[in-house]
Amino acid sequence: MSAIPFPRGKTRELPFPDWMRTVQTRIEATLSRLLPPAEAIPARLHQAMRYASLNGGKRVRPLFAFAAGELTGGSPEKLEIVSSAVELIHAYSLVHDDLPCMDNDVLRRGRPTCHVEYDEPTALLVGDSLQSLAFELLARTDLGSESANSARQLEMVRLLAHASGSSGMAGGQAIDLGAVGNVLDQPELELMHALKTGALIRAAVMLGALCGETLSDEARESLDRFAKRAGLLFQVVDDILDCTVSTATLGKTAGKDAVDEKPTYVSLLGLERAREFADELGKQALDSLAIFGERGQRLIELTAFITHRKF
Amino acid sequence: MSAIPFPRGKTRELPFPDWMRTVQTRIEATLSRLLPPAEAIPARLHQAMRYASLNGGKRVRPLFAFAAGELTGGSPEKLEIVSSAVELIHAYSLVHDDLPCMDNDVLRRGRPTCHVEYDEPTALLVGDSLQSLAFELLARTDLGSESANSARQLEMVRLLAHASGSSGMAGGQAIDLGAVGNVLDQPELELMHALKTGALIRAAVMLGALCGETLSDEARESLDRFAKRAGLLFQVVDDILDCTVSTATLGKTAGKDAVDEKPTYVSLLGLERAREFADELGKQALDSLAIFGERGQRLIELTAFITHRKF
Structure with missing residues (x-):
């Protein structure tokens, strides 16, 4: 995984690692502000919602949303809210995926899983409630006051709902369930991941871009092409890390895909070819950003980060 | 339960039983049209989503939405969509409530439960996906084309999300979990039900009314007061039926509240006083409709139906 250089300090503002930490800090603070207080009735549910959403995670989807927001000049205040909405959907999916009837996992982000x-x-209701809250956030009046913004916000709801449901993330999870113990070919595996992980990353990119100026149809298509490749890249790297990195480093149970007989890019292609595939996806993702010039710098840096990450 | 007469044939159009059947038929057809086809990938998930949503239920929330829509002259096409969104939230909650880790119930609407x-x-993903679909429906472009409608639709998303989440339905379910085996007093029981059942019925009423002309603040407050009382009435009658009617008639396991040591209005007040309380709630609900005159006729009839139902 060395074909993509890790650029730093090229943009006008913060170097990438500082920008990343800034976004992560903003998201943590925004989620903490927008989640119901821990003492509000029913307190146990609200504590568990906060436990499942705060203090952890790479915040990859918010990073994609903020980086895409730089393409269109979206305001940080709007980006905070849409990023939080996407992150709440992600957090809910982790809580439900970890349940005994699903992956039955006990460790997540280095801590006991929610159930x-x-x-x-309680974990079941946490997932359900985080999903509701995500859509409540996108419909907030402070996300936009003019009527043109209402239409934008509705488009965000539509995109996020579609990306979350049976034609998106939950649908990918259902394909995954049906695939355990079976051999999938590469197109089948790509469809599964396009839904399971890819759909929400695409939504993050699109919602981030929708926080600013309107994109031309051509730019929008390029951005969506980027998001599809970057989403798949993220998953391929995830599969590689699952079989090469320790549980302590991952913060979740390592090697679990193989134990659970889950189809992965590593089981399908072998480790070396999986790495080559990740490189190829990274290049394709970057090609799609050419149209944006300098404004695409954060997305370029983020793609490099996704490729080179060690956890 | 005889204080409220069961009016029929008083409105300009269909007698109440025919109107009710018409709404129920419309909702069945609309849900069937708006749910993903059973053969779409992932087929098993989509089949299960249709299994959990179609062919059953009294469609009480759509009835409330349609009846409230008559107050403001909402178009049947809009009412179909918002009613379906509310009904999908209700259907998802039943699927999750029936899971082994929750109520562990095997019978629903006279058929095996989804899991x-x-x-x-699959049942877990069915619930998750039905929730996403509900919000996707409310954001559909065919629900309104003008920008004023976008703001309305966003308000609907906000109302439904709030009614579904931890400050609404899911929050009520969490209080219910914590209450098993405990004695709740009447205010605690009312809070639980106001959230668990009441919030979604209020949302149904408000979303139905939002399909037509804008209500004055006073009318809106009256309508919300009605919806609160009617939602609680529905729950009290449910508790009465659970301990007086057979499993075959209910289509779900009867007497389960007592077996599960769940607090109900019957366990709190006794059967006779629970019936009196239902009568009182029905009268309060009807009082709130006085402001609407003739246009409130369907809501009056629906309140009578809710009170006198035998299943």
């Missing part, structure tokens, strides 16, 4: 720390019925 | 007919992980 272990609380209990199963 | 019995399919499996637990």
Whole structure:
């Protein structure tokens, strides 16, 4: 995984690592502000929602949203809200995926999973409530006051709902369920990941871009092409890390895909070819950004980060 | 439960029983049209989503939405969509509530529950996907074309999301979880039900009214007061039916509240006083409709139906 250089300090403002930390800090603060207070009734549910959403995660989807927001000059205040909405959908999916009837996992972000720390019925309601909250955030009046903004916000709801449901993330999870113990070919595996991980990353990119100036149809298509490749890249790297990095480094149970007989890019292609495929996806993603020139710098840096990450 | 007469044939159009059947038929057809086709990938998930949403239920929330739509002259096409969105939230909540880690119920609407007919992980994803679809429907472009409508649709998303999440339906379910085996007093029981059942019925009423002319603040407050009382009435009658009617008639396991040591209005007040309380709620609900005159006729009839229902 060395074909893409890791650029730093090229943009007008912060170097990438500082920008990344800034976004992560903003998201943590925004989620903490927008989630119901821990003491609000029902307190146990609200504590568990905060446990499942705060203090952790790479915040990859918010990073994509903020980086895409730089293409169109979206305001940080709007980007905070849409990023939080996408991140809440991601957080809900982790809570439900970890449940005993699903992946039955006990460790997430280095801590006990939500149903272990609380209990199963609470974890179920946590996921359900985080999903509702995501859509409530996108419909907030402070996300836009003019009527043109209302149409934008509705488009965001439509995109995020579609990306979350049976034609998106949850649908990918269903294909994954049906695939355990089976051999998928590469197109089948790509469809599964395009839905399971890719759809939400695409939504993050599009929602981020929708926080600023309107993109031309051509630019929008290029951006969506980028998002599709970057989403798949993220998953391929995830598969590689699952079989090469320790549980302590990952913060979740390593090697679990193989134990669970889950189809992955590594099981399909072998480690070396999986790495080559990741490089190829990275190049394709960057090609799609050419149309944006300098404004695409954060997305370029983020793609490099996704490729080179070690956790 | 005889204080409220069951009016019929008083409105300009269909007698109430025919109107009710018409709404129920429309909702069945609309849900069937708006749910993903059973053969679309992932087919098993889509089949299970249709299994959990079609062929059953009294469609109480759509009835409330349509009846409220008559107050403001909402178009049937809009009412179909918002009613379907509310009904999908209700359907998702039933699927999740029936799961083994929750109520562990095997019978619903006279058929095996979703996780019995399919499996637990599929049922989990069915609930998650039905929730996403509900919000996708409210953001559909055919629900309104002008920008004023976009603001209305956003308000609907906000109302439905709030009613579904931790400050609404899911929050009520969390209070219910914590209450098993405990004695709640009447204010605590009312809060639980105001969230668990009441919030979604209020949302149904408000979304239905939002399909037509704008209500004055006073009318809106009256309507919300009606919806709160009617939602609680619905729950009290539910508690009464659970301990007085057979499983075959209910289409779900009867007497389960007592077995599960769940607090109900019957366990709190006794059967006779629970019936009196239902009568009182019905009268309060009807009082709130006085401001609407003739246009409130369907809501009056629906309140009577809710009170006198036998299943």
